[in-house]
Amino acid sequence: MTTDIATGRIGNLSKEQELKIKQVWAHMLTHWGVPVDTKNVFQSRSNRGGESKSDADSNKNSKKGGKLFGKFLKGSGGSSKSGTSDQRDRSGSLGAKQTTEELETLFSGLEPSEVRENFWDMLRTDYPDNLLLRFLRARKWDTHKAMSMIAHTLRWRLKEAKPDEVIMGGELAAYKKNEKGYIKNIELSKATIRGFDNKGRPIVYVRPRLHHSSDQTEDEMKEYCLLIIEQTRLFLKEPVDCATILFDLTDFSMANMDYSPVQYLISCFEAHYPECLGHLFIHKAPWIFPPIWNIIKNWLDPVVASKIVFTKNTSDLVKYIPEKHIPASLGGDDKYDFDSFKKPDESVDAKLQDHETRNAIQEKRSAIIKSYIDTTVAWIESTAEKESSELLQRKIELSKQLSDNFRKLDPYIRSRSVYDINGTLEL
Known part of the structure; x- marks a missing residue:
C-alpha cells in the first residue's frame, strides 16, 4: 500500500x-x-x-x-x-x-x-x-x-451539456460561433486558473465583481463554466485529483449577484464532477454577503459545504496557499496581470489539421484501451489474491500509458487555450 x-x-x-x-x-x-x-x-x-x-x-x-x-x-x-x-x-x-x-x-x-x-x-x-x-x-x-x-x-x-465539445473547441470556438456573452466572459477573465495550493492542487481564481447577469445568456454562462471546469481538469496530475477555488469578493456588490450560475456550478460539482473540489475560499466577503450565503448554503451537499473556508486577509490564505501563488492584489507575490487575455491566433491550432499523426496516436490509444479492458476482465474473474494484485498493478501501468498517450494526442484534438500559449499548462 x-x-x-x-x-x-x-x-x-x-x-x-x-x-x-x-x-x-x-x-x-x-x-x-x-x-x-x-x-x-x-x-x-x-x-x-x-x-x-x-x-x-x-x-x-x-x-x-x-x-x-x-x-x-x-x-x-x-x-x-x-x-x-x-x-x-x-x-x-x-x-x-x-x-x-x-x-x-x-x-x-x-x-x-x-x-x-x-x-x-x-x-x-x-x-x-x-x-x-x-x-x-x-x-x-x-x-x-x-x-x-x-x-x-x-x-x-x-x-x-456536451463538455467534451466545449473543451476541445476552447476559447476560439466562442469566436467562431460569435457567442458574444461567452466571449465577454472569456475576455474579462472572470475565472483564471493560476498557481497551486499547499497540496499541489490547481487554483481557480474567480472575480465575481466582473459579473453582471445581463452580459450573457444563461446558456453562454453555462458554457463558460464548463470551459473553466474542463480546463482545470487538464491541470490535474495523478495523484492530485481535485482543485481549489478562490472567490475574491473584493468590491462585490448586489449588482454582481446572480444565483443562476451559482446553482449551476453547485449542480455540476455534486452531480457530474464528484470529489473534484479541494477547498473553496470565500475571500473578503462584504457586509451584504451573509444573507446571500444563508440562501446558497441550503443548496449545498454537506460534504461540499465542509470544504468552504471564509478568509479575510493574506494571513488567512497563506495557511492554504503559498504566497508566490497568491495574487499581488490580495497581498501575495504573484504579479500576473489577470486582465491580460488576448484572443489566441488560429495558427496555434495547426496540429488539428494533421489527421495522419492524430490517427496514428489514436490507434495506439485503442490498443492500450483493449489491453486495459482485457486486464480488467481477468482482474474481475481472478480468485487468487496474488494474481489479482498482479493484474491490478498491470492496470496501473496501462493507466500510465493512457495518460502518456493523451499528452501526445491532446494538441491534435484540442484547440490551444491561453494556458497552453502562456506556458502555465503543461500536460
Whole structure:
C-alpha cells in the first residue's frame, strides 16, 4: 500500500473498496457487451464470510431507496420493474443476472457503443479506475448509487451539456460561433486558473465583481463554466485529483449577484464532477454577503459545504496557499496581470489539421484501451489474491500509458487555450 496515495484511490484500496470498483467495472463491461464472468464479485456477502460496515450501510440505503436507481430514473422519466430491490445481494449491488436488464433501463436511449466511447473520451490524464472511484466515494461505496450517478453523468455529457465539445473547441470556438456573452466572459477573465495550493492542487481564481447577469445568456454562462471546469481538469496530475477555488469578493456588490450560475456550478460539482473540489475560499466577503450565503448554503451537499473556508486577509490564505501563488492584489507575490487575455491566433491550432499523426496516436490509444479492458476482465474473474494484485498493478501501468498517450494526442484534438500559449499548462 502506497502511503502518498490518498485512501480510496487506486493503489490504496481496502479489500472491500477493491470489490466495489470491481463491481462497477463488471456493470460497465457487461453493458458494453464485453464477456465477463461476474460471479466472484456478485456472490452474497454471507458466502464471503460476513458483511462489512460499508456493505451494511449500502444495504440499509437500498431498503430506504426502494427501486434500484429510483431517484435517477424518476428524474429522467424512466421506470424500473418492481421487486428489483429484492434481487440485490447483501452488498447493495446488482446481481449478475440483473445487470443487463437494469443497465438497459439506466442507459435508456444511449447505445452501448457511444457510452463506451464517451467514457474513454472523458478521460484526460486521470486513471480510469480513479475516475470511477470518484463516484463510489461520492456515494459512500454504494455500488448501485454510484452506477446511477455514472449513468446520469454520461448521459449529461453525451446528450445535454456536451463538455467534451466545449473543451476541445476552447476559447476560439466562442469566436467562431460569435457567442458574444461567452466571449465577454472569456475576455474579462472572470475565472483564471493560476498557481497551486499547499497540496499541489490547481487554483481557480474567480472575480465575481466582473459579473453582471445581463452580459450573457444563461446558456453562454453555462458554457463558460464548463470551459473553466474542463480546463482545470487538464491541470490535474495523478495523484492530485481535485482543485481549489478562490472567490475574491473584493468590491462585490448586489449588482454582481446572480444565483443562476451559482446553482449551476453547485449542480455540476455534486452531480457530474464528484470529489473534484479541494477547498473553496470565500475571500473578503462584504457586509451584504451573509444573507446571500444563508440562501446558497441550503443548496449545498454537506460534504461540499465542509470544504468552504471564509478568509479575510493574506494571513488567512497563506495557511492554504503559498504566497508566490497568491495574487499581488490580495497581498501575495504573484504579479500576473489577470486582465491580460488576448484572443489566441488560429495558427496555434495547426496540429488539428494533421489527421495522419492524430490517427496514428489514436490507434495506439485503442490498443492500450483493449489491453486495459482485457486486464480488467481477468482482474474481475481472478480468485487468487496474488494474481489479482498482479493484474491490478498491470492496470496501473496501462493507466500510465493512457495518460502518456493523451499528452501526445491532446494538441491534435484540442484547440490551444491561453494556458497552453502562456506556458502555465503543461500536460
